[in-house]
Structures are given as C-alpha cells and as structure tokens.
Amino acid sequence: xxxxxxxxxxxxxxxxxxxxxxxxxxxxxxxxxxxxxxxxxxxxxxxxxxxxxxxxxxxxxxxxxxxxxxxxxxxxxxxxxxxxxxxxxxxxxxxxxxxxxxxxxxxxxxxxxxxxxxxx
Amino acid sequence: xxxxxxxxxxxxxxxxxxxxxxxxxxxxxxxxxxxxxxxxxxxxxxxxxxxxxxxxxxxxxxxxxxxxxxxxxxxxxxxxxxxxxxxxxxxxxxxxxxxxxxxxxxxxxx
Numbered sequence: 001x002x003x004x005x006x007x008x009x010x011x012x013x014x015x016x017x018x019x020x021x022x023x024x025x026x027x028x029x030x031x032x033x034x035x036x037x038x039x040x041x042x043x044x045x046x047x048x049x050x051x052x053x054x055x056x057x058x059x060x061x062x063x064x065x066x067x068x069x070x071x072x073x074x075x076x077x078x079x080x081x082x083x084x085x086x087x088x089x090x091x092x093x094x095x096x097x098x099x100x101x102x103x104x105x106x107x108x109x110x111x112x113x114x115x116x117x118x119x120x
Numbered sequence: 121x122x123x124x125x126x127x128x129x130x131x132x133x134x135x136x137x138x139x140x141x142x143x144x145x146x147x148x149x150x151x152x153x154x155x156x157x158x159x160x161x162x163x164x165x166x167x168x169x170x171x172x173x174x175x176x177x178x179x180x181x182x183x184x185x186x187x188x189x190x191x192x193x194x195x196x197x198x199x200x201x202x203x204x205x206x207x208x209x210x211x212x213x214x215x216x217x218x219x220x221x222x223x224x225x226x227x228x229x230x
Contacts, residue, residue, distance in 0.1 A: 035219065044123070044224035045158070045166065045209050050217075059218050062121055100171050105154035105213045108177075110165040 002026045002109045004079075004096050009114030012086055022079040022096030022111055030054070030074035033104025036081045038092035039113075048094070049081065050104045057104075064090075086118045124149060124210055124222035131228040132200045140225045142193040142210030148220055150191035154213035157186055157195045160224075161206045169208075170195060197227070205229045 008020035020036070036048040049060045049070040058070050069082040079096055093113040100108030125143040132138040142149065142157075149155055155173045158166035168177055170186035173193065183198045193212075197204055210222040 037221075044207075045160075045211075045221040046123075047211070047219040047221055050219065057217070059216070061218065095165060100156075100168070104217075105152075105219075106156045106171050107158075107166075107211065107219070108168055108171070110167075113165055 002098060004098055004109060004111040006094075006096050006111040006114045009094070009116050011117045011119060013120050014086060014088060014118055016086055017082070017084045018086060018116060019083070020081040020094055020096070020114055020116070024077045024079065024098065027098070029072075029077040031102050033099040033102065034070075034072060034079045035097045035099065035104065035107050036070060036079075037095045037097055037107065037110075038090075039095070040089075040092040043092075046092075050099075051079070052104060053102060083116070086116075088118050090116065091118045092116060121214075121216075121218065121220060124212060124220055126208075126210060126222035126225045128223070129226045129228065131230055132197075133230045134200055134202065136200050137196060137198045138200060138227065140195045140197075140208055140210075140227070142195070142222045144191050144193075144212055144220070146191065147216075148212040148214040149188070149193055149210075151215065152213045153188070155186070155188055155193045156211045157184075157193075158209045158211065159204075159206045160209065166209065200229055202229050
C-alpha cells in the first residue's frame with residue numbers, strides 16, 4: 001500500500017537550516033506530484049510547497065518563498081524539503097504527502113509528520 | 121493565499137446529521153472541482169475523507185458526503201457517531217497552482 005515515511009525534524013536555532021526527507025513506497029514515485037504541509041502547535045493545516053512528478057514545477061506558500069526548497073530524487077523514491085533561514089514561526093509538524101492523482105491538485109496520502117522546533 | 125473559511129466548531133447528537141461549510145473565492149473553490157476534505161484526530165496525521173468535491177475514497181463510510189455550490193463547499197456527516205469527533209479541514213486547488221486549506225472545524229458529538 002502507499003507509504004510515505006518521514007525522517008528529519010528536531011530543534012534548530014533561528015537563522016539556521018534543516019532538511020526534511022520522506023521515503024516513498026507502494027507506488028510509482030516518479031509518476032506523482034508531492035507536497036509538504038505543516039501544522040503549527042494547536043493550529044490548522046497550512047500547505048507549504050508542491051513539486052510535479054518530474055520536478056519541473058515547484059510552487060510555495062508566500063511565507064516560505066526564497067527560504068524553503070522542495071526537491072525530489074525519483075531514482076531513490078525520496079522527497080526533500082530544504083529549510084533555510086528558519087524563523088520561530090516555522091515551528092510546526094511537517095507532513096510529507098502524495099498527490100491523490102498523478103497531477104498535484106489534491107493531497108491524498110500523508111506521512112506520519114516530523115516536528116520542527118525553531119528556538120534559541 | 122488566504123485560507124478558506126470554515127466555522128470554528130459544529131456539534132450534534134449521536135444519530136443526527138451535521139454540515140460543515142467551506143467558503144472560498146473565484147480563484148480557488150469557485151473555479152475548481154479539486155476540493156477535498158480531511159479528518160484529523162488529535163496527534164494523528166490527517167485522513168482523506170472526500171476528494172473531487174463529492175467522491176469518497178475506498179474505505180470511507182458513506183455517512184460522509186460532499187457538495188459544492190458557487191464559492192462554498194460542504195461536508196455532511198449523517199448518522200453522527202462518537203468516532204466522528206475530530207477536526208475537519210477543507211482544501212482547494214487554486215489559480216496560482218498552489219493549494220489552500222480551511223482553518224479547520226472542530227466537530228463535537230454531544
């Protein structure tokens with residue numbers, strides 16, 4: 001069955017960097033768009049970024065543009081989120097997610113989440 | 121990239137039906153049928169309940185149904201059960217090739 005298993009997360013100081021990873025299995029990874037969605041403590045879901053199946057299209061929420069980069073390794077079935085210049089307001093559980101359809105129109109399957117805490 | 125608008129809370133008694141609204145704009149929900157609903161229990165990852173406005177994934181109870189009219193989508197839960205108590209989020213594709221979520225609705229079973 002579809003699985004997305006996340007790694008990374010942890011505590012990082014403001015202004016520093018962190019990379020999240022997500023390994024996919026149970027489906028043809030190179031055929032599906034992928035997303036990152038985050039949830040600050042006690043708050044709602046916020047879509048963060050998407051990448052097309054071939055990596056040619058990336059889009060971001062305004063608050064992370066220029067700081068975060070989504071990427072993928074289709075040969076290794078892995079999705080990444082490189083987070084630079086982290087701010088306290090980036091503190092959240094970050095979910096890796098697969099699009100429901102091959103396009104990136106809706107989130108269908110979610111990872112278990114990884115907590116990122118930005119604090120000095 | 122403004123969030124879709126949902127009521128903060130909705131409640132109902134077991135067996136009743138409740139409806140959660142989700143209001144967007146012509147830049148997202150009003151234009152696209154890529155509208156989804158997610159259920160999230162505390163400490164858990166979200167779960168897809170409805171996609172493409174009204175389609176239920178395999179394994180989701182038929183007590184859950186979705187619809188859309190204009191800039192507003194709705195999720196109806198019929199025959200409310202204790203296990204339906206959770207947070208619910210709507211989501212839509214947007215004109216800028218991004219996604220947007222609603223603020224979430226807490227469903228309480230009285």
